Amino acid sequence: MNDHSPWQSLKEERTKLNALEIIRFLLIFLVIFVGVQLSLQSFVVDGVSMEPGFHNNQYLVVDKLTYRIGSLNRGDVIVFENPQNPDNPPLIKRIIGLPGEQVEIKAGHFYIDGNRLDETPVLSEVTGYQDYSVTLPPDHYFVIGDNRSNSTGSHIFGPLSKDAIVGRVWLCYWPPSEWGLNPDYSASAESPDGS
Secondary structure (H helix, E strand, O other), X not given: OOOOOHHHHHHHHHHHHHHHHHHHHHHHHHHHHHHHHHHEEEEEOOOOXXXXXXXXXXXXXXXXXXXXXXXXXXXXXXXXXXXXXXXXOXXXXXXXXXXOOEEEEEOOEEEEOOEEOEEEOOOOOOOOOOOEEEEOOOOEEEEEOOOHHHOOEHHHHOOEEHHHEEEEEEEEEEOHHHOEEOOOOEEEOOOOOOO
8 A cells, every 4th residue: 555645745746846946046045145245345434535525434335346357447436455554454545547657746736647637526635745756557556535635545555556456436325315326526637738
């Protein structure tokens, strides 16, 4: 006599299907979790070096992936490993100099390849620093905070290697009143004749 009734077989089949669905769900969750961890990271602004665009205790989402398959541009806000002390938390700064460019500070203003950097919104001058000049090597960037008179940057710790960059700031998610993408910024370093 067979102890398996049709109902019992159906019950065993459903249990197998439920187990497969759970495994499938866990695999999908794992793939999404790993994808998010590889491409996005949360970051908390610490200090006033990026004011007026970014404020102390703002929570940001950093895109760790797209700049690796694309390029970084003047004006991008990035998060990177602290070059002066890698054990300290990462820093946030704005890129103003690109690989191969000559970056100078003269009388509190930035010059790119001899042309004054014009930024919108207008940011404070770099005060209290001596004149400075550097030609950026390949895959190196010149970075500084928007609060120019109260920020460290490449004029202190040197050009930043692309390898030290964690990612590009994508959006602010906290506090809710400041939710949104990066504040507007543009920069040009053209000579007076437009070249």
